[in-house]
Amino acid sequence: MSDAGNTIPLDVNGKSTSAYLVLPEGAGLWPGVVVIQEWWGLDNHIKDIANRFAAEGFVAIAPDLYYGEIATEPDEARKLRMALDWDNALTAIQAAIDALVAQDKVSPPKVGVIGFCMGGGLTWHAAAKLNNVAAVAPFYGGGPEMTDEEVAQIKTPVLAIFGELDEGVSPEVANNRAAQMDKAGINHETIIYPAAHHAFFNDTRPVHNPEAAADAWQRVIKLFRGTLQAQQTSSEDVWKQVGQQFQALSESLASAFKTTFDSEENRQLIENLQAGLSNAAAEVAKATKKAMDSEEAQKVQSKMGKAAQSAAGAGQQAVKDMQPHILTAFQKIKTELDRAINHLEQEPSVSEVADDDTSYAEDDAQ
Numbered sequence: 001m002s003d004a005g006n007t008i009p010l011d012v013n014g015k016s017t018s019a020y021l022v023l024p025e026g027a028g029l030w031p032g033v034v035v036i037q038e039w040w041g042l043d044n045h046i047k048d049i050a051n052r053f054a055a056e057g058f059v060a061i062a063p064d065l066y067y068g069e070i071a072t073e074p075d076e077a078r079k080l081r082m083a084l085d086w087d088n089a090l091t092a093i094q095a096a097i098d099a100l101v102a103q104d105k106v107s108p109p110k111v112g113v114i115g116f117c118m119g120g121g122l123t124w125h126a127a128a129k130l131n132n133v134a135a136v137a138p139f140y141g142g143g144p145e146m147t148d149e150e151v152a153q154i155k156t157p158v159l160a161i162f163g164e165l166d167e168g169v170s171p172e173v174a175n176n177r178a179a180q181m182d183k184a185g186i187n188h189e190t191i192i193y194p195a196a197h198h199a200f201f202n203d204t205r206p207v208h209n210p211e212a213a214a215d216a217w218q219r220v221i222k223l224f225r226g227t228l229q230a231q232q233t234s235s236e237d238v239w240k241q242v243g244q245q246f247q248a249l250s251e252s253l254a255s256a257f258k259t260t261f262d263s264e265e266n267r268q269l270i271e272n273l274q275a276g277l278s279n280a281a282a283e284v285a286k287a288t289k290k291a292m293d294s295e296e297a298q299k300v301q302s303k304m305g306k307a308a309q310s311a312a313g314a315g316q317q318a319v320k321d322m323q324p325h326i327l328t329a330f331q332k333i334k335t336e337l338d339r340a341i342n343h344l345e346q347e348p349s350v351s352e353v354a355d356d357d358t359s360y361a362e363d364d365a366q
Contacts, residue, residue, distance in 0.1 A: 028105025
């Protein structure tokens, strides 16, 4: 597929590389996804994956971790991968994330990260170590190994994809990583596709498995839509709910106050409170006039303090007598607000299965 996006510059520790950026058609805002290359480099396959994300309504960016080099033979790819500085690669991925969220058409300010083979291994580390990552999908991603402490730093949903016939990033590697995730209490799902080799998602390689690739793609889209678009729309949706809840609560409050005031004693309390407030307002008016007519600031403050005390004294007894009714009404408000806050903080979950990483496949489905 021809390029549908643009090449943009990335600064990585003072060194310049580039990234492939593609936006969906139409007006934003759009959620963002970072696509991390295989050991071949930023080739047409990786750009095509970015284009596919754009077709699904995501802004996608793919950083060039090899600074312009692309391998076509396994020996070339192996050399490039062996020469890759892992920390520098993570810095480049963070730069791509930052460039993505800086786009006017990208929202929310957290993105999905997906990587393949070498990029899958980097995706694991990105989830643990980088900022503004909301969900990750490592495909047959192995080493470098992650300690239990590093895995425990992952705070995002993880969808880990593996192939049953992968001899490098094997099912054993997948299960070990899954055990680490379980131990850390991370929200994750591991899929090991039967009869699928390493790099089965790559449709330019002989090991491409169309059925497994199609299923994995749908799972990734579901994860990223569920996580990123939920973030994007949750505020609007929740505040609509809060508005509806407050409308109902206002009616409840009105009813509660009506019940409170429907007695001769309480009506007298309210009249006293109103009288006290009127007197306080008069005192404040006098104090304000005094402030405008004189520079005796301390005396003015004293008068205003007395006015405030007058208001407080007039209202204290009324509030005390009405306190049980008011507390009941406002407890309902607190309950509904807590529910709304919990909804805002809640992250969409991925079904729990298992997943773990350690190793790494060098022969990327030659």
